[in-house]
Amino acid sequence: MTDADVIIVGAGPTGLMSAAELRLAGVRPLVLERKARRRDVPKAGGLGGQILELLRYRGLLERFAAACTEPMPAPRFPFGGVHLDLTQLADPPMHALPLPQQLLERLLEERAGELGVDLRRGHEVVGASQDDTAVTLDVRGPDGPYQVTARYVVGCDGARSRVRELAGIAFPGTVYPEVNRLAQVPLPDEVTVLGNGDLDVPGFGAIRAGFTRTESGLLGVGSSPDSRVVSFYTAEDESTEYDDDVPMTVPELQDSLRRVVGVDLRVGEALRLSRFTFKARQAERYRDGRILLAGDAAHLFPATGIALNAGMLDAVNLAWKLAAEVRGWAPSGLLATYQEERHPAGARTMLHTRAQVALRRGHDAAAEALREVFQELLTDEQPLRRMGAMVAGSDIRYPMPGSHHHPLAGAFAPDLTLHTGQGMTGVAELMHPARPVLLDLADRADLREVAAEWRDRVDVHTAKTDQRPADVLLIRPDAHVAWAAGPDEPADTAAPALREALSTWFGAP
Template identity: 85%
Template sequence: MDVDVIIVGAGPTGLMLAAELRLAGVRPLVLERQPKRRDTPKAGGLGGQILELLRYRGLLERFDAACTEPVPAPRFPFGGVHLDFTQLADPPLHALPLPQQLLERLLDERAGELDVDIRRGHEVTRVSQDDAAVSVEVRGPDGPYRITARYLVGCDGARSRVRDWAGIGFPGTTYPEVNRLAQVSLPETVTVLGNGDLDVPGSGTIRAGFTRTGHGLFGVGSAPGSQVVSLYTIEDESTEYDDDVPMTVAELQDSVRRVLGMDLPVGEALRLSRFTFKARQAERYRQGRILLAGDAAHLFPATGVALNAGMLDAVNLAWKLAADLHGRAPAGLLDTYHDERHLAGARTMLHTRAQVALRRGHDAAAEALREVFQELLADEQPLRRMGALVAGSDIRYPMPGSDRHVLIGAFAPDLTLHTEQGLTSVAELVHAARPVLLDLAEREDLHEVARAWEDRIDYRTAKTGDRPADALLIRPDAHIVWAAATDEPADSAAPALREALSGWFGSP
């Protein structure tokens, strides 16, 4: 066997997976057909639960420091309306304006620090597998070669050849829409008004937010006092565009003219991207020794969610693959990757398809639907619910014993912890991507059980105000797989902990 894991694709999902595997003690090989990182603008930032996960890895400050733009107000498009969290002190949905080229550079640097082998300009031309290994044929700069691995993960995007070689179906819908997204400066002749509207000489006022016409949807957003604005158009088109051919300013202006029926002067383009919407999800995320993550596994018909979903796929998968490769995975552990992330993908598909229904209707009934939906979002509870749905923070994975405690299956809350060494937090405990048994009540009965797994579990004791449980067993991806209720008797808690440790982390 040449390597343990081959990752096909060095986009954000593939790079995140490689780094997580290294944290778990596995040496992956990343194969990328492009000879260098792409400069073509794609996603404009990160949003949702992946920001919390990056914070739990101790990386968020580094990513935040790399941003060259101010973090926008928490107001997000949703199918032609808005989720406006500006009146909430603690919004359930956040975004980081980190263009994908910059994100990939940061992830590439992180992978380099962890000594990940990334081979750019190496194109995978064929994949086959048997019960013991995956064989890959590669065309590299020095000619073709063959390599074998225990597992292969396809992170090779929407047109995944890995998915095709594995024979995994990718059912769904392609919508006849072309979306154009741009960040541009405006000439001084165009005035950005205090409310965000644009005053265009000779043409009139373009209002902030979304404008729907008989020819499509136009959106504009700006920061107060800035001549840099974000523009967005959606049109129904049958044109097939090559993703590798970048959009131009002229193409953007032509689209604005078709949708609004007016010319909008544009200065320098800081970002230009074009994309179509598809709603597709792989039937399986695993076929034998081949697995899928990111856009190879799912495509969503809305912006702002693909990176969140793909990078969270990677974090969920990495520690499970590592456990299998280290020979300590309990039966069925790797299959939980499909079970959990397919469920998460279905939740994301639910709200992005709802966005399709909201934005594509043009009759009076569709206008009424949008108006009613926007009214519902004026109330805090439904607004928070929608924010958690879009962020992916509402996911509670179904797990054995989940009826024992409300936190089982959920992302671990970032409790402030008082220890003998001083203050810390749950987020700091999972920086190293290792499982943690957090004892909040000095339960020696639970510590005694955990000793048999001390080679793979970090046992930590701490105090916290208004503790939610006596103890929490936290996976490397920060999800809770077991919890002892407050003052739960030893004859109940200890056997349940032993079962959870065996079920998730193997025999003692």
């Protein structure tokens, strides 16, 4: 008898999201967190990308947005020293939610508590062993050492993951020498914010809005004439080793501004201060037997605004598959698809974040020319939309088995407007319980009859939609389309294909 179905090590956003998803799937997670309380050193300043859509599909986005103290920002995002300005698109593929990580973790912890998740703070994992049936962890807790067992363990314990180390999983990559600082600070009265967002500093002159590159580093300024609060970003190469648990200070920001652009700027008490370095690392594999990795334990990306999106999407992809294993209906190879799907997704994220390194770290005339050409390309809709989707992670399409694929197979399910006998709804609402869904859009009784054999695992819904992309959609709990029947696809081909897809993803009927 195990102490839990799944032990999650780490109570950051990835770990808490994993725990909530596992509880929705009907299994017992235990979360072990080394720190005795939530960290108060600022880290990420918000959520962005595809995870916002996933939260909406879980019915959580409105709740999280209501907790924000700032309005939803316009869709403009830094990309390697240039900007992705998505405001010119009517339906931008990337949005952000200004939700500081401390607040995000509190909301996720509240959600986990509502679902009955057991969370233990101040419990540090110091050893691990596994066999064919379970994993045993050696834990150092407030009352002394003890052991705890589970069917599976998920390491969500960050860049210095103890779980990854104990599993013997290599974490190759590159460490970049740059130190990055972010701050939101009120300006002194003597500094004027000009109409174009530039800052006029007495005795110094203008500090340009956007990015300014000097021999000493990079400065980013975000300001508006109707606000005295300005965002500063600096990047400079340093050899200093900083402790992530030691918070950044206003004097540290002022020293960095002085080194990068030579300005002595007196600012008020900061609303936000954070410091971070960049690493490009990806675990060689995300699984060792019954031990799995997610979030920063699995990958570190050398760009801002990326890690939370990738890590929480790992959690959603993995949780329902672990739950299927625990509950006994997982088909052969289901858990292996976590590695097959999320490792390439991590590699694609690494691709564009390393491209950002190349864009921002070049200092010669050729690098300036590259940035200028790249920025010019982003004035056209197609490359702008493509880059926005890449950064958001919304272009990820998982490989689906079989030879016949509908264009939606593997993609995130579109939020179609649905007309049902009970009124109007959407695909997002159907995904709130995090269960598989068969959505019949063409009254295909033949295909509903096939799915009826999986009624204990798959929810079947019949509806109409104005622009039907398929007759039937089979949607996984992570909201990706597992299979789709094309319009008027004959039963003699659609029914066997649906049966194969149901068996592949949701086990024997």
